[in-house]
Amino acid sequence: MIVPLVPASADYLAADDVIDHTHPAVRAKAAELHRAGDGTATARAAYDFVRERIAHSRDLGEWSAAYTASDVLAAGNAICHGKAHLFAALLRANGIPAGLCYQRLADDVPGGFVVHGLNAVLLQDRWVRLDARGGAPGAGARFSTDPADERPAFPADPAQQEVDYPTVHATTPPALLDGLRAARPDRHGYDYYLPAAL
Template sequence: MFNEYLEKSEYVNYDDPNVKKQADILKVQSSDKLSLIENTFLFVRDEIKHSWDVQDTRVTVSASDTLREGVGICWSKANLLAALLRANGIPSGFSYQRLTLGDTPESGYCIHALNTVYISELDKWIRLDARGNKEGINAEFSLGEEKLAFPIKSEGEVDYHDNHSYPDKGLMTVLTSSDDMLDMYLHYLPDKLSYSVEYKVATRDDMDIMMSSRLEMLKVVNDLDHSYEYSEEMIRNSLKYFEEGNHTTVLALDGDRVIGCATMCYVFIMPTFSHPTGKRAHLMNVYTMKEWQRRGVAKKMCSMLIEEAWERGVTEISLDATEEGRQLYYKLGFTDSAECMVLVKS
């Protein structure tokens, strides 16, 4: 469950030895999972100083950078908090606010980062703001009412209440292209997020992406642990199909990150009066990352594939629908069929 919120990455690099060591220390100091979450939050909030508060010019980006230097702005501190939690198997993500730089809209706006954390004992997500407290700012650990660093108070400010499994690429680009944190903080803070979706038909050059997306999708729909290892046979046959099978796969991308995929598999069977071409298709492998669900991504990918299937002379498209996905497929024109029977080898 929530495998994407347990991933390690360039910025949430909890495979770094020092990050792992600190995560282990926090676990030993904690009596249970809730106290571990609270202690991890307090460590990042209090022990990692906010660059502006201490007027430190060092630029930190990844979790390991931020832990090593002991400073960072909210974006980099959020990377560290997510990494320390994920290192201990606790799903964590990123949420954002658009805030005024000063007290009025005329001062301009910036993007503030905080974290989401899944509380398994309560089956709920909460948000924690590890920016760091000072006079006028008091963010606290809370399982109930949020106690964040900044309330939304001015025109143009926005609390997105989002929950992304990876940090905004635009913010990370600003950090990695800077060599003076204070100069960046004064002059180059963006006032909007860069999350966006582009769609492309996959080619052989995208083989690795198609394979990783397929295997990740199978973990999610089958409720497998993120560390689950597939058999060599499963990997070999999946790769063989992508290489040799008659199919079209659409990828949904946020920058260079795959946030969704869908595949139309084509089959040619004996023609019938209802289907004189014998060309049929099966829609499968439809997957969208949790934070992008209910935002039209799956519908767009499926629509692209359906349009191509009609153009290729297909007269019937089938699919295996989960209960969760049925409403989407009804909207796309699919109907329940009483004509099909299936024999599964026992």
């Protein structure tokens, strides 16, 4: 079960320096994806756009280092965290509460783990995790409005010491944000600046 960090949904509609949904380009894309009178259809359109049209840097082999929503939209690629920030921004710009969720997953990086970023979206009065990561073989994410049917790109395996963190964050956690800010374009990989756990 996922738990919002702040009960008030207004916190999950706010803009900040990372989920910068007041940026003109983000607002224009959000308007393009808006489906009048249907929050679920709007969420689906935003999900499909981020999953299919914004490449994951690792899959592409091109590391933009973009992490703010507007920079990710401009670059056309980002790691999972940047994609999650853009997805949240597109939803919030359309009045749909959205937050950030995380998993600790085993990976072939020093330390053996990465923190994977995805989203939680308030649809039909309940929070459901949606993962717009897309791309890589084995990434079986799909859109769902039912928390019992949610499917992130990579299910956490407790036997591998993997973790689904239950918190829905309204903003990017500081330790993760520090790492994202330290990234540089075309510096391949991300294990050297992102935390391995939250």
